[in-house]
Amino acid sequence: SSELTQDPAVSVALGQTVRITCQGDSLRSFYASWYQQKPRQAPVVVIYAKDKRPAGISDRFSGSSSGNTASLTITGAQAEDEADYFCNSRDSSGYHYVFGTGTKVTVL
């Protein structure tokens, strides 16, 4: 199986921009999706298929990918964006999924 690696924590000033990255070999073959999880809540998908945003998700969230790295960018971060963020993709076999290690985003 594959691994997806994320930085454990990042911080961003209110209204500024932050980029969260996710690295893994499987990202050369499969797009990433990104999930936001707030304390004691279920995850919510914010980006899928590299850069698609589900209905109801703020356009502050955007996604991109290059080589073995996927990125989630929050532009103009708000207090409500403070959460854990997990990337996800199919693994190298194509039949399993793997989640990233997670990034805790703190909005200062």
Added chain:
Amino acid sequence: QVHLVESGGGVVQPGRPLRLSCAASGFDFNNFGMHWVRQAPGKGLEWVAAISNDAHNKYYGDSVKGRFTISRDNSRNTLYLQMNSLRPEDTAIYYCAKDLLRFLGPAFDVWGHGTMVIVSS
């Protein structure tokens, strides 16, 4: 409104079985793949298992393969996870999640609230 509601969690002794259920509503259940994802206390997300819309295809994470079985009853709009030979490391919140597609889609677009499983003697 699309809803997923898990049930069946609880405290169970190591080696014992437990079956989780996930009741779906608000969408055409038999047109979408489904997944189980778990989260140990204070830890990250772990994909557990997937099943295609027609139940013909099933895949499992390495840590549960051979012990857990995913199934579905499309007539009852319900997803199941039969967990056998439970271990303390299976302790987690178990979420069911809807696939964007019939199988192996690019995202899990709807999640339940989760049900807690504690494996302890």
